[in-house]
Amino acid sequence: MAKILVFAELHGTHVKGVTLEILGKLAGHTVEVAAIGTIPGEATADLAKFGAAKVHSLKGSNLDKYSPEGYANALHGFIKAGNYDYVFAGATSLGKDLFPRLATKFDAGMVSEVTNFIMEGDKFSGTRPLFAGKCFAKVELQGPKPYFVTVRPNALGMNANPTAAAGAVDESAVDAGAIRAMIKEIVKGTSEKLDLTEANIIVSGGRAMKDAANFKILEEMANVIGATVGASRAAVDSGFAPHAMQVGQTGKTVAPSLYIACGISGAIQHLAGMRTSKVIVAINSDPDAPIFTKADYGIVGDLFQVVPLMTQEFKNLLGK
Amino acid sequence: MNIFVCVKQVPDTETKIVPSADGSFIETSSIKWIMNPYDEFAVEQALLIQAANAGSTVTVVRVGSTKDTEALRTAMAMGADDAFLVEANDNLDSYSIAKALKGAIEKSGKKPDIILTGKQAIDDDCLQVPQILATMMEIPSVSVVVGYEGSATDITVKREIEGGAIEVYGVKLPAIIACNKGINTPRYASLPGIMKAKKKPLTTLSLADAGVSEADRRVKYSNFQLPPEKPPGKKFDATDAAKMGGVVKEVVGLLRTEAKVI
Numbered sequence: 001m002a003k004i005l006v007f008a009e010l011h012g013t014h015v016k017g018v019t020l021e022i023l024g025k026l027a028g029h030t031v032e033v034a035a036i037g038t039i040p041g042e043a044t045a046d047l048a049k050f051g052a053a054k055v056h057s058l059k060g061s062n063l064d065k066y067s068p069e070g071y072a073n074a075l076h077g078f079i080k081a082g083n084y085d086y087v088f089a090g091a092t093s094l095g096k097d098l099f100p101r102l103a104t105k106f107d108a109g110m111v112s113e114v115t116n117f118i119m120e121g122d123k124f125s126g127t128r129p130l131f132a133g134k135c136f137a138k139v140e141l142q143g144p145k146p147y148f149v150t151v152r153p154n155a156l157g158m159n160a161n162p163t164a165a166a167g168a169v170d171e172s173a174v175d176a177g178a179i180r181a182m183i184k185e186i187v188k189g190t191s192e193k194l195d196l197t198e199a200n201i202i203v204s205g206g207r208a209m210k211d212a213a214n215f216k217i218l219e220e221m222a223n224v225i226g227a228t229v230g231a232s233r234a235a236v237d238s239g240f241a242p243h244a245m246q247v248g249q250t251g252k253t254v255a256p257s258l259y260i261a262c263g264i265s266g267a268i269q270h271l272a273g274m275r276t277s278k279v280i281v282a283i284n285s286d287p288d289a290p291i292f293t294k295a296d297y298g299i300v301g302d303l304f305q306v307v308p309l310m311t312q313e314f315k316n317l318l319g320k
Numbered sequence: 321m322n323i324f325v326c327v328k329q330v331p332d333t334e335t336k337i338v339p340s341a342d343g344s345f346i347e348t349s350s351i352k353w354i355m356n357p358y359d360e361f362a363v364e365q366a367l368l369i370q371a372a373n374a375g376s377t378v379t380v381v382r383v384g385s386t387k388d389t390e391a392l393r394t395a396m397a398m399g400a401d402d403a404f405l406v407e408a409n410d411n412l413d414s415y416s417i418a419k420a421l422k423g424a425i426e427k428s429g430k431k432p433d434i435i436l437t438g439k440q441a442i443d444d445d446c447l448q449v450p451q452i453l454a455t456m457m458e459i460p461s462v463s464v465v466v467g468y469e470g471s472a473t474d475i476t477v478k479r480e481i482e483g484g485a486i487e488v489y490g491v492k493l494p495a496i497i498a499c500n501k502g503i504n505t506p507r508y509a510s511l512p513g514i515m516k517a518k519k520k521p522l523t524t525l526s527l528a529d530a531g532v533s534e535a536d537r538r539v540k541y542s543n544f545q546l547p548p549e550k551p552p553g554k555k556f557d558a559t560d561a562a563k564m565g566g567v568v569k570e571v572v573g574l575l576r577t578e579a580k581v582i
Contacts, residue, residue: 093481100451109538112446134337138543181460187486195482244484301558313572
């Protein structure tokens with residue numbers, strides 16, 4: 001049987017959702033988990049619940065902050081010693097940055113950001129979007145092992161009936177080696193909310209928002225339903241929102257449970273970035289806007305009237 | 321300084337993608353090719369670094385098909401000095417592309433002080449090549465960079481992570497920097513620049529010249545297909561102020577009872 005490792009990322013005292021999604025998908029296989037540093041009790045409990053046979057806590061100097069070289073060196077040594085066949089991680093900022101380096105240290109291949117995969121016996125095959133979701137392809141790995149895979153957050157979904165495993169915690173000493181690109185400082189983002197790529201609900205604004213200040217009506221709705229606010233390229237290019245908020249082919253590709261598009265016409269490059277959202281609501285005054293062809297629920301109307309009304313309805317529904 | 325920029329040629333963002341009949345890739349015959357948008361920031365950053373360090377040269381490298389050489393000519397029209405093209409199919413995997421880039425950089429005979437790339441190519445969206453190339457060349461790299469300052473030996477760069485947070489890195493050159501939107505504002509190629517670009521040296525190499533063979537493929541792609549079309553959704557008219565409240569209430573209700581997402 002393939003020896004599988006999932007690299008876990010922590011978020012405060014919890015493990016990131018995508019780590020648990022991957023574990024749930026690998027039910028039926030013996031899977032070990034590794035994370036850098038001390039793993040809090042809540043995180044270990046969740047990992048065990050979703051099927052982690054072992055939880056490796058990797059410790060060494062110069063690993064308190066992320067560094068591409070330090071993390072790659074540390075994990076390279078650990079994975080080599082453990083003789084794993086497959087290593088998975090979430091396609092987060094860190095996963096996307098780290099895994100290509102790690103794979104190359106083994107001269108091995110890596111598949112980026114699959115939205116689904118299967119393990120038939122020892123053989124992995126995945127599905128991944130290309131051209132920002134305008135098409136999909138099947139991906140397989142070949143050449144030297146271990147094989148590396150990152151998985152898009154929210155794409156697999158949580159396994160509702162996970163198979164629990166022991167989750168025995170084991171501490172390993174790792175070596176970060178020489179670091180030539182070192183973090184000097186971390187500047188917090190303006191928002192404490194989940195990143196667009198990990199958000200479960202997104203409220204996005206387009207050119208019809210007319211002004212950066214008008215995004216506050218989207219913020220108000222987002223606060224009520226626990227959403228992250230995004231923007232179309234037209235809104236970003238018009239200076240209404242920073243590029244970090246852009247959804248689409250030249251921004252972020254997202255797959256939330258609910259995507260609410262406000263005043264977004266639905267250019268092909270925007271649709272590519274959000275079409276895999278499970279449920280799409282579109283609010284637009286133009287009944288012929290292309291966004292309506294992708295929307296599960298389309299509302300033709302003035303967003304400046306509809307959005308506040310909807311926020312109030314959400315408040316009523318959620319008892320806020 | 322010896323400054324290198326790696327660029328990719330990709331289908332224009334407005335392109336409708338059609339899988340090829342055998343599903344092995346996409347139809348490429350009628351595509352308008354452009355320089356990968358993030359690579360424009362890399363070219364601009366290279367030119368800014370060149371301007372700040374007298375006597376520097378900017379060399380552009382691309383791996384891909386020869387259908388046209390738009391991306392390389394655009395980079396040279398913007399101001400790059402010379403270019404290398406490694407001829408290859410447009411469906412290589414990241415490992416092969418990185419190895420070919422390394423081969424071409426070595427063939428140039430110049431030892432790179434800095435290599436700039438875009439943070440990702442908007443065709444396969446892998447975000448792998450800069451990190452693979454850095455690991456292969458055993459030099460540091462920082463990806464998704466939105467801020468750059470520094471000298472010919474030491475730089476400080478800002479990497480964007482989740483939620484718009486920034487990691488500030490101190491980096492010793494040589495290094496690879498993968499640029500994101502926000503790092504600069506790319507210049508347009510001027511008409512004299514476009515004329516001059518036609519006379520600038522463009523060296524063509526084969527994949528074999530760059531040291532890459534089919535055995536270097538690590539990721540196998542197949543079954544290219546369009547995403548499944550969604551069944552048509554429900555559309556409500558809320559243009560009439562009198563109906564608006566009812567429509568919004570109904571949709572919010574459906575999000576709970578039918579879609580079960582709230």
